[in-house]
Amino acid sequence: MKAIILAAGYATKLYLLTKNRPKPLLKVGNQTILDSIVEKIVAVKELDEIFIVTNDKFHTHFEEWAKEATYGIKLTVINDGTLSNEDRLGALGDIHFVIEQAKVEDDLMIAAGDNLFGFSLVDLVSFYKAHEGNAISIYKKDDLKQLIRGDTANIDENCKIIGFEEKPTNVNYPYAVPTFYIIQKEGLTLFNDYRKEGYNMDANGTFIPCLLDHSTVYGYVFDEYRYDIGTLESYEQVQKRFANIKD
Template sequence: MKALILAAGYATRLYPLTRHTPKPLLPIQGNRTILDLMLDRLEALEEITEILIVTNDRFFQAFEQWLAKRSSRLPIRIINDGTSSVEGRLGAVGDIAFVIEREQLDDDLLVLAGDNVLGFSLAGYLRYFHTVEKDCILVRPVDSLEELRSVGVVELDGESRVISFEEKPREPKTNIGVFALYLYKRTTLPLFSRYLSEGGNPDAPSYFPEWLHSHKEIRAYFSEGSIYDVGTPEAYAEIRALLENEKQQDKDW
């Protein structure tokens, strides 16, 4: 299994913090970045053989410089998608398809948004994936209607199969929100190019599984902990304070 971290966004909502620094490289716990914490989670997974980080041409050098100072038990590669502006971006699904094609990927694939802070190990999620042997999405109950309207929302049957999936619904059918951690079987990877060729939205990463569930069975795994989205300056400050408090209490992040 390979891991693909999506880090090609421009994070305009966080300006001026991200005008010259990509969001995944913002310090979040002392001098450690959002990306450092994510790699800690990935490096603990025995199945992962390589970590790919896709970014844009504007921030490519910043990630290369970060990587030069980062030690890891796993090979890590930075991939430049060639875009240099918000207007020209490929979108998250577009970037996944770009990497699959460029690298000729033929492995199971864990896809993660590079701007999330995970408060739990991914080991249980991967065990579930191997048990059900289906493409998987990660979900959790969401109490806020505003938040539900900003994510994918699914209906599940008794076996956690996805029976309906709607990205950013105005009227959510359930309170089960989808978050940007996806596990895809190697046989599913060629479907990304088909999705895009049929006119699929290349932007948010959940648009692809929204389409995929009508073509293949998808299972949902309920998160074992919190997921923090560093989307605004206020959220960034709040998460930094939370992690500093956790560090002082010697808790594992």
Template sequence: MFMKALILAAGYATRLYPLTLNKPKPLLPVAGKPIIEYLVEKIANTGKVDQIYIITNQKFYQNFIVWAKNYKQKIAIKIINDCTKSEQDRLGAIKDIEFALKKEKINDDLLIAGGDNIFDFDFDLNEFILKSKKFKDSVIGLYDINDLKSAQRFGVVQLNKKSRIISFQEKPKNPQSTLIAMCLYYFPNIQLSKFSMYLKENIHYDAVGNFVSWLAKNNDVQGVVFKGIWYDIGDKHAYSQACEQFLNKSSKKR
């Protein structure tokens, strides 16, 4: 049975100015193609997803429409406009997810990924989906960044021996581990209504990690640890690192 995928791309990426003044971060090029295409290809190649939704904002909506029109990929892609126009009135990731769920009436198992995530050629997204379906719980992709100071910039996770999340801290000052949350999630359809429940009870709606932390208090949330190369393109330094890494990878494959 097919599932759906939602790519989060409604941010304004002010930390990458001037690169993102007139172009959304997921459409910035890395080794000759937009960041988002690496992710879309990974999703399409799983054979488990029949529809990809990409949620963006009013400012960059047409950029994505033009990109999708010219992008040759067999999987169906739909661009959603969350109608925000600036950094000041943006919805935040959790509200964007709820917006997409309601607008598109999504009621299938859902893979959610950040549009600024970029993985290397060895990253197995199919394995993540297979493990997620085996768990039958909500699942989060994890990465060992191997540095406590760097972990401060992310959601930090602790797992028990059964891979269940027992602690989730969003950008802690004193991380208890170097295992961090990637912006990669699997939610079975029975859990999708929890987004609206969370928003009724909480005011922190920017990072999906806040939702996962809340969810894990009363539900089993599993973690799947990935190896290989992964970048969260949060600033110019990360962007330049990703460009260098993927250019080197591409040249070696030739």
């Protein structure tokens, strides 16, 4: 299994902090957001390489981070070649770029590079293996204002995804869907097919219905914390949440 951490955004809503520093390398508590994610990924024994896809502006930042890292797993930083928010490839575009550039032919874990979360990726992989199908992480969210801003889903008694909507106008499903997926290797060609059809390559959630059309997808339900750091306000909130963590 391989993993991709999506870190090619320009974080324009956080420009006071991210104009000259990528968001995943901002510190929360005693470590960067990226280190928090990688610590959870390296616990997965099935994984043998982590790809960190970034842009040309911040490529050297991640290369320097990788040189200093001591995680005992292969870390490969991939530059998608973009220079600004206007010419970005988008999340799906970056996933496709890594698959093509690195010739990925293994099962693939995909992780957002700007989320802090409390659930175990070891448990997510165990769930994935037990269900023998694609897996996405989901959690119950009662705040309707939050639900309409992201992806939503519903599951049956076997945790099979039976409904999915991206940023719904009216909320029909109770689960929020952060970007922590495991895609079977047989499904990786769908990213190329999706791109050729001219679909939106910017939002992860637009791809899940395509995946559902071609294969079975299961929802791994977690109840631990998850923070999506997209604004100064959300960054300040997580700083307060982790303020008691010391070096």
